[in-house]
Amino acid sequence: MNFEFSEEQTMLRDSVARFIQDNYDFDTRRTIAESANAINSNYWQTFAELGWLSLPFDEAYGGFSGNAVDTMLLMEEFGKGLVLEPFLATVILFGGMLQKSGDAALQEQWIPKIIDGSCQGALAATERQSRYEFTDIATTAKPDGDSYVLNGEKVVVLNGFNADQLIVSARTAGEQSDSRGISLFLLAADSAGVERLGYRMMDGQLVANLVFKNVSVPASQLLGELHGGYGLLKSTLLDAKLALSAEAVGVMEALNAKTLEYTKTRKQFGVPIGSFQALQHRMVDTFMACEQTRSLLYRAVCAVTDQKEEAEAEVHALAVMVARAGKLIGSEATQLHGGMGLTDELDVTHYAKRLMMINATFGNGDYHQAKFNALRYSA
Amino acid sequence: MDTSFSAEDIAFRDEVRSFFAEAYDDELRARLATPATFKDALIEWQKRLFKKGWIAPGWPPEFGGTGWNATQKFIYETERSAAAVQDVLPFGLQMVGPVIYTFGTDEQKQRFLPRILASEDWWCQGYSEPDSGSDLASLKTRAVLDGDHYVVNGAKIWTTYAQYADWIFCLVRTSTEGKKQQGISFLLIDMRSPGIKVNPIVSIDGKHSLNEVEFNDVRVPVANRIGEQDQGWTYAKALLAHERTAIAAVADTQRKLREVRQFATIEVNAGERLIDNPMFQKRLSDIEIELMALEFTELRVLASVASGGAPGAESSLLKIKGTELQQAVQELRMDIAAHYQGLLPSELSSEQIGHSFANDARLDYMYGRAATIYGGSNEIQKNIIAKAVLGL
Ligand SMILES: Cc1cc2nc3c(=O)[nH]c(=O)nc-3n(C[C@H](O)[C@H](O)[C@H](O)COP(=O)(O)OP(=O)(O)OC[C@H]3O[C@@H](n4cnc5c(N)ncnc54)[C@H](O)[C@@H]3O)c2cc1C
Numbered sequence: 001m002n003f004e005f006s007e008e009q010t011m012l013r014d015s016v017a018r019f020i021q022d023n024y025d026f027d028t029r030r031t032i033a034e035s036a037n038a039i040n041s042n043y044w045q046t047f048a049e050l051g052w053l054s055l056p057f058d059e060a061y062g063g064f065s066g067n068a069v070d071t072m073l074l075m076e077e078f079g080k081g082l083v084l085e086p087f088l089a090t091v092i093l094f095g096g097m098l099q100k101s102g103d104a105a106l107q108e109q110w111i112p113k114i115i116d117g118s119c120q121g122a123l124a125a126t127e128r129q130s131r132y133e134f135t136d137i138a139t140t141a142k143p144d145g146d147s148y149v150l151n152g153e154k155v156v157v158l159n160g161f162n163a164d165q166l167i168v169s170a171r172t173a174g175e176q177s178d179s180r181g182i183s184l185f186l187l188a189a190d191s192a193g194v195e196r197l198g199y200r201m202m203d204g205q206l207v208a209n210l211v212f213k214n215v216s217v218p219a220s221q222l223l224g225e226l227h228g229g230y231g232l233l234k235s236t237l238l239d240a241k242l243a244l245s246a247e248a249v250g251v252m253e254a255l256n257a258k259t260l261e262y263t264k265t266r267k268q269f270g271v272p273i274g275s276f277q278a279l280q281h282r283m284v285d286t287f288m289a290c291e292q293t294r295s296l297l298y299r300a301v302c303a304v305t306d307q308k309e310e311a312e313a314e315v316h317a318l319a320v321m322v323a324r325a326g327k328l329i330g331s332e333a334t335q336l337h338g339g340m341g342l343t344d345e346l347d348v349t350h351y352a353k354r355l356m357m358i359n360a361t362f363g364n365g366d367y368h369q370a371k372f373n374a375l376r377y378s379a
Numbered sequence: 380m381d382t383s384f385s386a387e388d389i390a391f392r393d394e395v396r397s398f399f400a401e402a403y404d405d406e407l408r409a410r411l412a413t414p415a416t417f418k419d420a421l422i423e424w425q426k427r428l429f430k431k432g433w434i435a436p437g438w439p440p441e442f443g444g445t446g447w448n449a450t451q452k453f454i455y456e457t458e459r460s461a462a463a464v465q466d467v468l469p470f471g472l473q474m475v476g477p478v479i480y481t482f483g484t485d486e487q488k489q490r491f492l493p494r495i496l497a498s499e500d501w502w503c504q505g506y507s508e509p510d511s512g513s514d515l516a517s518l519k520t521r522a523v524l525d526g527d528h529y530v531v532n533g534a535k536i537w538t539t540y541a542q543y544a545d546w547i548f549c550l551v552r553t554s555t556e557g558k559k560q561q562g563i564s565f566l567l568i569d570m571r572s573p574g575i576k577v578n579p580i581v582s583i584d585g586k587h588s589l590n591e592v593e594f595n596d597v598r599v600p601v602a603n604r605i606g607e608q609d610q611g612w613t614y615a616k617a618l619l620a621h622e623r624t625a626i627a628a629v630a631d632t633q634r635k636l637r638e639v640r641q642f643a644t645i646e647v648n649a650g651e652r653l654i655d656n657p658m659f660q661k662r663l664s665d666i667e668i669e670l671m672a673l674e675f676t677e678l679r680v681l682a683s684v685a686s687g688g689a690p691g692a693e694s695s696l697l698k699i700k701g702t703e704l705q706q707a708v709q710e711l712r713m714d715i716a717a718h719y720q721g722l723l724p725s726e727l728s729s730e731q732i733g734h735s736f737a738n739d740a741r742l743d744y745m746y747g748r749a750a751t752i753y754g755g756s757n758e759i760q761k762n763i764i765a766k767a768v769l770g771l
Contacts, residue, residue, distance in 0.1 A: 128733035133649040155733050156718045177649050197731055202585075202721040202741060209732065267686045268514040278758055327710070335585075335749045338512050338756065339537045342589070342749050344581040352722065356713070360720045366658050367648075 005073065013073040015050060020081030026347040032084050033204030037162050039085050048166065052092055057099060061111040061368040068239075068304045078251025082347075082354055084204050086120060089159030091227050092243050093128065094121025097184070097236040099379025101223045108184055110165060112375040122189070124154035125233065134169065134233055135178045139212065141170035141187075143186060147294035148172075148185065148222070150193075151214040151339030157363070163189050168212070173227045183227040186221045201351070201355040235336035238315045241362050242300055246323045248358045249297050252290045252329045259283070259333045262348075266338075276315055279336060280320045286332050290323035296321045316372035324337030326355035384450070390596075392454045399462040402427050411465055414586070418501075418543050425467050425498040434496055435472055442480045442488070443496045449685035453678065460630030468540070471495040471502035474618055478565065482614045490565070505535040505549035505568070505592060506615070512537075513759050515550070516559045516612060520594060522551035523565060527768050529553075529566065531574075531597040537753070541590040544570050554609050565611035567603040573634040582743035585723070598741075619755065627701025629677050632670060635708045635743075639663070641705040642682065642715045642736065653715065666707045673700050683686070692767040695760035702750040702757060707745040716740045 005013070024044065032040045055070055057063025064070070071092070076191030078087065095114045103190050113119035128262045130136035135182055139152025154160070166189050186265025189196065193215035224232045260283060273279055300318040302356055303311040330352035334341040338350055359365060384392070403424065410420035412553030428434040435453050438444030447455065467473075467636040476495045479487055494500045520533025531551055541547065547568050568575070574597040590606065606614055640663065643654040653659050680693045681697040713720045719737035729735050751757045765771040 018527075126718050129647065131646065131648045136649060153733075188630075197727055199725040199727055200723045200734060202723055209727075267510075268512060271518075273513075276758075278761070331706075331748070335751055335756075337456075338752055339507065339589075342537075342583050342746075342752065344583055344585060351582045357721050358716055360716075364714060364717070366662075366714070370656075370658060 002270050003322060005072060007070070009069060010075055012052075012070060013077060016052070016074050019046070019050070019230060021079060021376065024081040026350075027205070027348075028347045029049060029082055036207060038200065038204060038206035039162060044085050044120075045117050047085060047087070048115065053117060054115040055091065056096060057064060057111050057115060061107060062115050064132060065068065067241065069300045069304065072241055072301050075243045076167045076250035076253075077245035078254075079247035079354075080254045082204070082251070082350060086122075086159035088243055088247075089123065089163065090114060090119075090121045092240050093123035093158070093236060094163070094165065094167055096239050097123060097223065097232055100232055101184075103223055104197070104242065108174060110186075116222065119165055120163050121165050121167070122157050122238070123161045124157045124166050125237070126156055126167045128153065128155050131369040133177065134362075135179050136229065137169055137171045137182060138176055139168065139170045141172050141183055141217070143172075143219075144216070147218050148183075150185065150187075150212040150224070151215060152212050154210045156201075156207050156210075157210055158205065159195060159205055160189075160210055161206045165189060166194075166210070168210075169221060169233055177331055179225045181232040183222040183226050184229040184232060185217045186223050186345070187215065188343035189219050191215050203354045203356070215216060220268060227315065229275060237362050238312060239304075241319050241368075242304060242315050243250070243323045244358045244361055245293075245300070248326055248355060249290065249294050251351050251358070252286075252325060253291060255329055255355070256283075256290055258287050258348055258351070259336050262337055262340075266371070271272065273336070282332055282336070286329045289328050293318075293321050293325045313372055313375045315329070316368040316375065319368035320365050320372060323359045323368070326359050330355040338365050382675075384454075388450055388454060391451055393456060395455055395458040395644065396462070398431060399458060399464050402431070403462065403464050417578065421468065422498050422501075422600050424465065428467065434467065434498075435476065437473065438476065438480065440477075442492055443568060445451055449681045453681055457630045460628075460634050463634060467499070469506050470540070470544075470548075471498075471500065474504055475502050475546075475567070478548070478605060478614050478618050481617065482565075485717055486602070487567075487605070495651075500545040501543050503538050503541045503544035503547045503570075503592075504662060505538055505541075505547040507537045508534060508557050509536050514561065515758055518550055519552045520549065520597070521555050522564060524553075525598075528598045528599050529564075529601065529604070531566070531568065531594045531596050531599055535592045535594075535766075536590075537580070538577075538590045538592045539588050539593050541570070542587070546570060547592065550611055550615055553611075560612040562609050563611040563615075564608050565605040565614050566599050567605065568580055568597065569592075569603075572597045572599065581748065583748060584742050586742075586746070625696035627673070627677060628705060629670065629673050629697075629701055632701070632705050632708055633674070635712070636663075636666060636670065636707075639708060639711050639715065642712070646717075660710060662702075662750065666711065668706060669700065669707075670704055673697070673704065674701070694753075696762045699757045699760050699764075705750055706744075709740070709747040712736070712740040713744050720760070 051064060051070055052074060054062060054064045055066040059065050091114065098110055125134050126140055141148040141150050150168065154168065166187055168185050169182055170185060171181055172183040193213045195211040196208045200206050200207055263279055263283060264272050266273050296318045300314040303314045333348050334352055340346055341348060406425060409418055425434060431579040433444055433445060436445045436447055436455055440446040470479055472495060476492060479491050492594055495559060508518050508520060520530040520531065521577050523532045547570055549566045549568055550563050551566055552562055553564040556562060574595040576593040578591040580591060582589050643659060644652055646653040677697055716737040719734040721741055722737040724738055
C-alpha cells in the first residue's frame with residue numbers, strides 16, 4: 001500500500017502547476033473567459049508541446065499511455081487555476097471515447113491530431129429534455145444507403161462552439177430512453193446541416209447548442225457498434241465525472257486556502273475573524289470535507305485504474321461527495337468573505353461558481369446517489 | 380389562540396388582490412426586469428402605491444401610514460409576495476423614514492417625509508465601511524464641525540443603488556472619546572454635494588447595484604443631523620431590528636417554493652417527473668416544513684409587536700431562518716435547471732437555448748448569497764441571540 005506518486009507523475013503535476021503559476025493568474029483567466037472563443041489557442045499549443053494532450057492515448061499513436069492517476073493529477077492542478085482550455089471535452093470525452101471504441105481507422109485519423117493540438121473535439125450527448133439521463137435521446141440517425149442521416153438537437157455541449165470534430169449520440173432503434181438503440185457518430189462540426197449556437201455559462205465556459213438538420217454521415221463514421229453505443233457512452237461519461245471530480249478537489253483546496261488566509265488577515269472587533277471559534281469550526285468542517293473528497297477520489301481512481309468491478313459505484317459515490325463538499329466549501333467561502341464574497345472582482349466567487357458547474361455536469365449529487373443506490377441496494 | 384381571518388380581513392384581502400392585479404401590469408413587470416428601465420419603473424410603481432395610500436404600511440397614520448392592524452399587514456405582505464409584486468425600496472420608506480419621524484425635528488419631518496412617501500427622493504444607506512462591516516461601530520468616516528457645517532471625509536462601501544441616489548443617510552464619527560458606539564452621529568447627506576464620488580462594484584451576479592462612496596471634504600449642514608451629536612448609534616440600532624424582520628421574506632420564499640414545485644412537475648428524468656422522485660420530494664418537504672414553522676414564528680413576532688412590543692432578538696431568528704430558507708429554495712431551483720444552470724444572458728432566445736428560467740435561477744441564487752451577509756450577517760445574529768435571548 002502506498003499513496004506516493006511516481007517520479008514521472010510528480011514531474012507532470014509540477015509542470016502543470018508551474019504553467020498555471022506563470023501563465024494563469026486571475027486577470028489573465030478573466031481575459032480568456034471574455035474573449036471571443038473563451039480559450040487561449042496559444043496555451044492549447046503549449047499543452048500539446050508539453051505532452052499533456054497525449055496523456056491517455058496509446059503509444060502507437062504517439063500517446064503517453066497514462067492512466068487515471070495521471071489524468072487526476074493534471075485535472076487537480078487545472079482546478080486550482082480554473083483553466084478554461086477544453087482538455088475535458090477534447091481529450092477525455094472526444095479522445096477518450098475514440099480510444100475506447102477500438103475503431104482503428106478513426107483512431108489513426110484523429111488521435112495524432114488531438115495530440116498535436118490541431119483537432120479540438122466535443123461530445124454532443126445532452127438534450128433539452130434529457131437532464132442528466134444520457135439514454136434519453138430524441139436525436140435520430142436513419143440509414144440511407146451507405147450513410148446515416150442525423151436529425152435533432154444537442155444542448156449545452158462543452159466546447160461545442162470551438163470543436164472541429166464532434167461525436168454525437170443518436171437513436172437508431174428503440175424508445176426515447178432505452179439503453180439499446182444508441183449509436184455514436186463522428187463528424188466534422190462544420191458538416192452541411194449542422195447549426196451551432198454558442199452561449200456562455202457563469203464559470204467562463206462557452207458552450208453550444210448544435211442543431212442537426214438532415215446531416216449526412218458516412219457509415220464509416222459510426223463509432224463502435226450500431227445500436228450498441230450505451231456502454232461506450234456510459235464509461236466515457238464516468239471517466240469525465242472522475243476527471244471533473246479531480247478538478248473539483250483542486251478547486252476546493254484552492255478555495256479553502258484562500259478562505260483560510262482571509263480569515264487570518266481580515267480583522268473585525270480588533271481581531272482576525274479567524275479567531276472566532278464559531279468560524280474556526282466551520283473552517284475545520286470545510287477542511288475535513290475536502291480531505292474526505294480527496295480520499296474518495298483516490299479510492300475511485302484506484303478502482304478505475306485496477307478495473308475493479310466496484311469502480312462504477314465508487315465514481316458515483318465520489319460524485320455525491322463532490323456535490324456535497326462542493327456546495328459546503330463554495331458557500332462557506334462566500335459567506336466568510338462577507339461583502340467581498342459577493343464581488344465579481346474576487347477570484348473566490350469564480351471558484352465557487354466552478355464548483356457548482358462541476359456538480360451540474362454529467363449528473364449532480366442526487367443523480368449519482370440514485371445510481372449508487374441502484375447498484376448497491378437493488379436486486 | 381385564533382389565526383383565522385374575519386370577514387373584514389377577507390374583504391381586505393380581495394381588495395389588495397384586485398389592486399395588484401390591476402395596477403401591477405405586465406408592462407411594468409417587463410420594465411422592472413430590464414436594468415435600463417428598472418429605476419424609472421420602480422419609482423412609477425411606488426408612485427402608484429402612494430396614490431392608493433399604501434406606500435408606507437409600517438408608518439404611523441399621522442405621518443402617512445395606513446393604520447392597518449397586524450393581520451392586515453400580514454395579508455398585504457402575503458398578497459404582495461403571492462402576486463410576485465416587487466417590494467418598495469427599503470432605504471427611504473423602511474429605514475431612514477422611521478428614523479426621521481421618530482427622532483427628527485419638525486422641520487426635518489416636513490422637509491423629508493413627504494418626499495420619501497411620494498418617491499421624489501431616492502435614498503441609500505451609508506453604514507458599512509471597508510474596515511467596518513460586522514463591527515459597524517468601529518466606523519471611521521469623520522465629520523468635523525466647522526461653523527454650521529460638518530466636513531465629512533472617508534469612504535462607505537457596499538452602498539446599494541448609490542448610483543441612483545439623491546440622498547444618503549450616514550453614520551459618521553464625530554468623536555473618538557469613550558466607547559466606540561458613542562461618538563457616532565447620524566447625518567443626511569445630499570448626494571449632489573461637492574466632494575462625493577461613487578465608484579461602481581460589480582457583484583457576483585454580474586450586475587451593478589453595489590458601490591463605494593467616497594467623501595472628500597463634503598460640507599453637510601448641521602441641520603441635516605438627526606437627533607443629538609454623538610448619539611447616532613442609538614437611532615441606527617432602533618431601525619436595525621426592523622430591517623432584519625423585512626429581510627426574512629417568508630411570503631416571498633413561499634411563492635418561490637410553489638414555483639419550484641411547479642417546475643418539478645414539468646421536468647422529467649428518464650420518464651419520471653421530478654416531483655414524483657422520492658429524493659426530490661424529501662428535499663422539497665424539508666424546506667416546506669421549516670417554512671411552515673417560520674410563517675408562524677413570524678406571526679408570533681408580528682402579534683407581539685402589535686401588542687406594543689418592539690421586534691427585538693426575535694427578529695434575529697426570523698432573519699437567520701428566513702435567509703437560510705431563501706437560499707435553500709434558490710439552490711433547489713438551480714438543481715432543477717440541471718445542465719442549464721449557470722446560464723448567462725445572451726442574444727439567443729430562451730426558445731433557442733431550450734430553457735426558460737435558468738438565467739433567473741442563476742441571478743436569484745447568486746445575489747441570494749448576500750442575504751446571509753447584509754443586515755448583520757447570520758453569524759452576528761447568532762451572537763445576538765446567544766447573548767440577548769440565552770444570556771450566554
Ligand atoms: C449585496 C449587499 C448589499 C449591501 N448593501 C448595503 C448598503 O446598502 N449599505 C450598507 O451600509 N451596507 C450594505 N451592505 C454591507 C453589509 O451590511 C456588510 O457586508 C455586513 O455587515 C458584513 O460586513 P463585511 O462585509 O465587512 O464582513 P465582515 O464583517 O468582514 O465579516 C466576514 C465574515 O466574518 C464573520 N464574522 C464577523 N464577525 C464575527 C463574529 N464576531 N463572530 C462570528 N463571525 C463573525 C461574518 O459573519 C462574515 O461571515 C451590503 C452587503 C451586501 C453583500
